Amino acid sequence: MKIATWNVNSIRTRSPQVVNWLEANPVDVLCLQETKVIDQDFPRKTFEELGYHLYISGQKAYNGVAIFSKTPLEDVIIGFTPILGGEQVGEFDAQKRVISGVVAGIRLVNLYVPNGSAVGSEKYTYKLNWLKLLREYLQILQAKPPGNLCVCGDINIALEDRDIHNPEGKEKQIMSSPAERQALQAVLEIGLADAFRKFTSEGGHYSWWDYRTRAFQGNRGWRIDHHYLTMNLYDRAKSCTIDVTPRKQVKPSDHAPVILELD
Numbered sequence: 001m002k003i004a005t006w007n008v009n010s011i012r013t014r015s016p017q018v019v020n021w022l023e024a025n026p027v028d029v030l031c032l033q034e035t036k037v038i039d040q041d042f043p044r045k046t047f048e049e050l051g052y053h054l055y056i057s058g059q060k061a062y063n064g065v066a067i068f069s070k071t072p073l074e075d076v077i078i079g080f081t082p083i084l085g086g087e088q089v090g091e092f093d094a095q096k097r098v099i100s101g102v103v104a105g106i107r108l109v110n111l112y113v114p115n116g117s118a119v120g121s122e123k124y125t126y127k128l129n130w131l132k133l134l135r136e137y138l139q140i141l142q143a144k145p146p147g148n149l150c151v152c153g154d155i156n157i158a159l160e161d162r163d164i165h166n167p168e169g170k171e172k173q174i175m176s177s178p179a180e181r182q183a184l185q186a187v188l189e190i191g192l193a194d195a196f197r198k199f200t201s202e203g204g205h206y207s208w209w210d211y212r213t214r215a216f217q218g219n220r221g222w223r224i225d226h227h228y229l230t231m232n233l234y235d236r237a238k239s240c241t242i243d244v245t246p247r248k249q250v251k252p253s254d255h256a257p258v259i260l261e262l263d
Contacts, residue, residue: 001104001262002027005152005225006246007112007208007255011035011066014253015043021246022050027259028070029103031110033154035064042066057096065099065110065153073101073108080137092133105146106233106262109138111153119177127156131183139190142230151192151228154208154255157184159194162203163223165215175224192228195240195260207242208255216247227260236263 004027008014011032022030030052035042037058044054047068057078058064067073077083077100079093097112111134116127142149158176161167170176188194196205206221215221227240238261247256 001029001106002259003029003031003108003150003152003227003262004257004259005031005033005110005154005227006257007033007154007225007253009034009036009253009255011064012037012041012043013251015046017246017249017252019046019050021243021257022047022052022068025243025257025259026050029108030068031108031152032066032068033064033110033112035066036061037064055099055101057099059096063096063112065096065112067099067101067108067110069101069103071103073103076101080133083137083140084133088136089133092130097130098134098137100141102146106148106150107141107144107146109141109149109151109153111151111155113154113156115156116174116180118174119172124174124177128179128183131180131187135187135190138187138192142190147230148233149192149228149230150233150260152226152258152260154224155184155226156224157181158222158224159184163206165204165206165220165222175222188228191230193231193234195227195229195234195237196223196242196258198234198237199240205242206256207258209247211254225255225258227258229260233262237261238263 052068056066080089100109114127117123158164207225209216209221
Protein backbone atom coordinates (compact mmCIF):
# COMPACT_ATOMS: atom_id res chain seq x y z
CA MET A 1 0.00 0.00 0.00
CA LYS A 2 1.34 3.42 -0.97
CA ILE A 3 0.32 6.63 0.81
CA ALA A 4 1.58 10.02 -0.36
CA THR A 5 1.39 13.45 1.24
CA TRP A 6 1.79 16.67 -0.76
CA ASN A 7 1.24 20.35 -0.04
CA VAL A 8 0.11 21.43 -3.51
CA ASN A 9 -0.24 25.16 -2.77
CA SER A 10 -3.57 25.50 -4.67
CA ILE A 11 -5.23 22.46 -6.22
CA ARG A 12 -6.86 24.48 -9.00
CA THR A 13 -3.53 26.00 -10.06
CA ARG A 14 -1.67 22.69 -9.85
CA SER A 15 -4.39 20.25 -10.91
CA PRO A 16 -2.60 19.27 -14.17
CA GLN A 17 0.63 18.63 -12.26
CA VAL A 18 -1.16 16.47 -9.70
CA VAL A 19 -2.92 14.51 -12.45
CA ASN A 20 0.38 13.91 -14.25
CA TRP A 21 2.03 12.83 -11.03
CA LEU A 22 -0.79 10.41 -10.17
CA GLU A 23 -0.69 8.89 -13.64
CA ALA A 24 3.03 8.22 -13.15
CA ASN A 25 2.65 7.31 -9.47
CA PRO A 26 -0.78 5.69 -8.96
CA VAL A 27 -0.63 5.66 -5.15
CA ASP A 28 -3.46 4.12 -3.15
CA VAL A 29 -3.95 7.27 -1.09
CA LEU A 30 -2.94 10.89 -1.67
CA CYS A 31 -3.23 13.38 1.19
CA LEU A 32 -3.17 17.01 0.06
CA GLN A 33 -2.69 20.23 1.98
CA GLU A 34 -3.16 23.91 1.17
CA THR A 35 -5.82 23.18 -1.44
CA LYS A 36 -7.08 26.80 -1.16
CA VAL A 37 -10.58 26.22 -2.51
CA ILE A 38 -14.10 25.92 -1.12
CA ASP A 39 -15.58 22.43 -1.39
CA GLN A 40 -18.06 23.17 -4.18
CA ASP A 41 -15.28 24.52 -6.41
CA PHE A 42 -12.88 21.62 -5.90
CA PRO A 43 -11.99 20.01 -9.28
CA ARG A 44 -13.44 16.64 -8.24
CA LYS A 45 -14.21 15.16 -11.64
CA THR A 46 -10.59 15.35 -12.78
CA PHE A 47 -9.49 13.01 -10.00
CA GLU A 48 -12.59 10.83 -9.84
CA GLU A 49 -11.89 9.91 -13.45
CA LEU A 50 -8.56 8.50 -12.23
CA GLY A 51 -10.47 6.17 -9.91
CA TYR A 52 -10.17 8.09 -6.64
CA HIS A 53 -12.80 8.73 -4.00
CA LEU A 54 -12.44 12.31 -2.72
CA TYR A 55 -12.85 13.62 0.83
CA ILE A 56 -12.31 17.34 1.18
CA SER A 57 -12.42 20.19 3.67
CA GLY A 58 -11.57 23.55 2.19
CA GLN A 59 -11.91 27.30 2.41
CA LYS A 60 -11.45 30.17 0.00
CA ALA A 61 -7.85 31.14 -0.76
CA TYR A 62 -6.34 29.61 2.40
CA ASN A 63 -5.56 26.28 4.04
CA GLY A 64 -7.66 23.28 2.98
CA VAL A 65 -7.02 19.53 3.16
CA ALA A 66 -8.16 16.57 1.09
CA ILE A 67 -7.74 12.80 0.88
CA PHE A 68 -7.92 10.89 -2.41
CA SER A 69 -8.31 7.14 -1.94
CA LYS A 70 -8.69 4.28 -4.41
CA THR A 71 -10.76 2.49 -1.76
CA PRO A 72 -13.64 4.33 -0.07
CA LEU A 73 -12.77 5.64 3.39
CA GLU A 74 -14.71 4.77 6.50
CA ASP A 75 -15.44 6.96 9.51
CA VAL A 76 -14.37 10.24 7.91
CA ILE A 77 -13.79 12.97 10.51
CA ILE A 78 -13.27 16.63 9.63
CA GLY A 79 -11.59 18.89 12.15
CA PHE A 80 -10.91 18.44 15.85
CA THR A 81 -14.47 19.09 17.04
CA PRO A 82 -16.06 15.65 16.43
CA ILE A 83 -13.42 14.14 18.73
CA LEU A 84 -12.66 16.88 21.27
CA GLY A 85 -15.94 18.80 21.33
CA GLY A 86 -16.73 22.36 20.36
CA GLU A 87 -16.13 23.86 23.79
CA GLN A 88 -12.53 22.68 23.89
CA VAL A 89 -11.76 23.33 20.24
CA GLY A 90 -13.31 26.78 20.05
CA GLU A 91 -11.98 28.75 17.07
CA PHE A 92 -9.37 26.20 16.01
CA ASP A 93 -11.59 24.47 13.44
CA ALA A 94 -12.36 27.71 11.60
CA GLN A 95 -9.18 27.03 9.63
CA LYS A 96 -9.52 23.85 7.56
CA ARG A 97 -6.45 21.89 8.58
CA VAL A 98 -7.50 18.38 9.68
CA ILE A 99 -9.21 15.48 7.92
CA SER A 100 -9.14 11.81 8.84
CA GLY A 101 -10.53 8.48 7.67
CA VAL A 102 -9.99 4.73 7.88
CA VAL A 103 -8.80 2.52 5.02
CA ALA A 104 -7.46 -1.06 5.14
CA GLY A 105 -7.40 -1.00 8.94
CA ILE A 106 -5.37 2.21 9.08
CA ARG A 107 -6.55 5.52 10.53
CA LEU A 108 -5.18 8.19 8.17
CA VAL A 109 -4.80 11.66 9.67
CA ASN A 110 -4.00 14.37 7.14
CA LEU A 111 -2.71 17.63 8.67
CA TYR A 112 -1.80 21.11 7.60
CA VAL A 113 -0.10 22.44 10.71
CA PRO A 114 -0.12 26.24 11.07
CA ASN A 115 3.08 27.94 9.98
CA GLY A 116 3.21 30.36 12.91
CA SER A 117 4.50 33.36 10.91
CA ALA A 118 7.25 34.51 13.33
CA VAL A 119 8.56 33.43 16.70
CA GLY A 120 6.69 35.25 19.44
CA SER A 121 3.81 36.42 17.24
CA GLU A 122 0.10 35.78 17.84
CA LYS A 123 0.17 33.20 15.06
CA TYR A 124 3.09 31.49 16.80
CA THR A 125 1.06 31.16 20.00
CA TYR A 126 -1.85 29.86 17.91
CA LYS A 127 0.43 27.21 16.42
CA LEU A 128 1.67 25.99 19.80
CA ASN A 129 -1.89 25.78 21.15
CA TRP A 130 -3.01 24.00 17.98
CA LEU A 131 -0.30 21.37 18.53
CA LYS A 132 -1.52 20.81 22.10
CA LEU A 133 -4.99 20.10 20.72
CA LEU A 134 -3.49 17.79 18.13
CA ARG A 135 -1.83 15.69 20.82
CA GLU A 136 -5.12 15.20 22.66
CA TYR A 137 -6.96 14.47 19.41
CA LEU A 138 -4.44 11.80 18.36
CA GLN A 139 -4.42 10.18 21.77
CA ILE A 140 -8.16 9.65 21.55
CA LEU A 141 -7.97 8.32 17.99
CA GLN A 142 -5.16 5.97 18.97
CA ALA A 143 -7.36 4.48 21.69
CA LYS A 144 -10.21 3.84 19.22
CA PRO A 145 -10.33 1.00 16.69
CA PRO A 146 -8.40 0.43 14.48
CA GLY A 147 -5.67 2.10 16.58
CA ASN A 148 -3.14 2.04 13.73
CA LEU A 149 -2.31 5.67 12.94
CA CYS A 150 -0.64 7.14 9.88
CA VAL A 151 -0.32 10.86 10.63
CA CYS A 152 0.93 12.75 7.61
CA GLY A 153 1.01 16.17 6.03
CA ASP A 154 2.74 19.51 6.04
CA ILE A 155 3.91 19.61 9.65
CA ASN A 156 5.68 22.98 9.26
CA ILE A 157 8.38 21.98 11.76
CA ALA A 158 11.90 20.68 11.17
CA LEU A 159 12.38 18.54 14.24
CA GLU A 160 16.15 18.15 13.97
CA ASP A 161 19.07 20.17 12.64
CA ARG A 162 19.69 17.60 9.89
CA ASP A 163 16.25 18.51 8.52
CA ILE A 164 17.47 22.04 7.61
CA HIS A 165 20.07 22.94 4.99
CA ASN A 166 21.62 25.50 7.36
CA PRO A 167 20.47 25.32 11.00
CA GLU A 168 22.44 28.39 12.08
CA GLY A 169 20.15 30.68 14.08
CA LYS A 170 17.44 28.02 14.23
CA GLU A 171 16.39 29.06 17.74
CA LYS A 172 14.95 32.30 16.37
CA GLN A 173 13.50 30.89 13.15
CA ILE A 174 9.92 29.85 12.63
CA MET A 175 9.59 26.07 12.05
CA SER A 176 12.70 25.28 14.11
CA SER A 177 12.37 27.16 17.40
CA PRO A 178 12.74 25.16 20.63
CA ALA A 179 9.07 25.58 21.63
CA GLU A 180 7.85 24.27 18.26
CA ARG A 181 10.18 21.30 18.40
CA GLN A 182 9.14 20.52 21.96
CA ALA A 183 5.46 20.72 21.02
CA LEU A 184 5.96 18.31 18.11
CA GLN A 185 8.05 15.98 20.24
CA ALA A 186 5.21 15.87 22.77
CA VAL A 187 2.87 14.77 19.97
CA LEU A 188 5.25 12.01 18.89
CA GLU A 189 5.65 10.77 22.44
CA ILE A 190 2.16 9.27 22.36
CA GLY A 191 3.78 6.51 20.30
CA LEU A 192 4.57 7.81 16.80
CA ALA A 193 7.77 7.46 14.77
CA ASP A 194 9.08 9.21 11.66
CA ALA A 195 8.89 6.76 8.73
CA PHE A 196 11.48 8.62 6.65
CA ARG A 197 14.12 8.27 9.33
CA LYS A 198 13.65 4.50 9.41
CA PHE A 199 15.39 4.40 6.02
CA THR A 200 17.46 7.58 5.74
CA SER A 201 19.62 8.93 8.53
CA GLU A 202 21.70 11.58 6.77
CA GLY A 203 20.79 15.20 6.14
CA GLY A 204 20.43 16.85 2.75
CA HIS A 205 16.93 15.49 2.08
CA TYR A 206 14.22 18.14 2.00
CA SER A 207 10.55 18.49 1.06
CA TRP A 208 10.18 22.30 0.94
CA TRP A 209 12.27 25.01 -0.73
CA ASP A 210 11.51 28.73 -0.51
CA TYR A 211 10.44 30.29 -3.82
CA ARG A 212 11.94 33.65 -2.96
CA THR A 213 15.58 32.64 -2.73
CA ARG A 214 15.84 30.12 -5.60
CA ALA A 215 16.45 27.65 -2.82
CA PHE A 216 15.60 24.57 -4.87
CA GLN A 217 18.41 25.19 -7.34
CA GLY A 218 20.90 25.07 -4.47
CA ASN A 219 19.02 22.41 -2.47
CA ARG A 220 18.64 24.88 0.39
CA GLY A 221 15.57 23.23 1.81
CA TRP A 222 13.77 22.04 4.89
CA ARG A 223 12.21 18.64 5.60
CA ILE A 224 8.81 19.58 7.01
CA ASP A 225 6.44 17.11 5.28
CA HIS A 226 6.24 13.88 7.21
CA HIS A 227 4.66 10.49 7.77
CA TYR A 228 4.41 9.53 11.45
CA LEU A 229 3.37 5.98 12.29
CA THR A 230 2.32 4.00 15.34
CA MET A 231 4.84 1.24 15.96
CA ASN A 232 2.85 -1.60 14.39
CA LEU A 233 2.72 0.37 11.12
CA TYR A 234 6.32 1.53 11.51
CA ASP A 235 7.36 -2.12 11.51
CA ARG A 236 5.40 -2.61 8.27
CA ALA A 237 7.00 0.35 6.47
CA LYS A 238 8.99 -0.76 3.40
CA SER A 239 10.13 2.66 2.18
CA CYS A 240 9.58 6.39 2.59
CA THR A 241 10.91 8.69 -0.11
CA ILE A 242 10.71 12.30 -1.28
CA ASP A 243 9.96 12.78 -4.98
CA VAL A 244 11.58 16.05 -6.07
CA THR A 245 10.50 15.65 -9.71
CA PRO A 246 7.36 17.85 -9.45
CA ARG A 247 9.44 20.64 -7.87
CA LYS A 248 11.44 20.87 -11.11
CA GLN A 249 8.40 21.82 -13.19
CA VAL A 250 7.33 25.30 -14.30
CA LYS A 251 5.39 27.09 -11.54
CA PRO A 252 5.46 24.13 -9.13
CA SER A 253 4.32 23.89 -5.57
CA ASP A 254 7.12 24.80 -3.19
CA HIS A 255 6.70 21.35 -1.61
CA ALA A 256 7.46 17.87 -2.96
CA PRO A 257 5.41 14.71 -2.42
CA VAL A 258 6.54 12.25 0.24
CA ILE A 259 5.60 8.62 -0.44
CA LEU A 260 5.24 5.90 2.18
CA GLU A 261 5.03 2.23 1.24
CA LEU A 262 3.63 -0.29 3.72
CA ASP A 263 3.65 -4.08 3.63
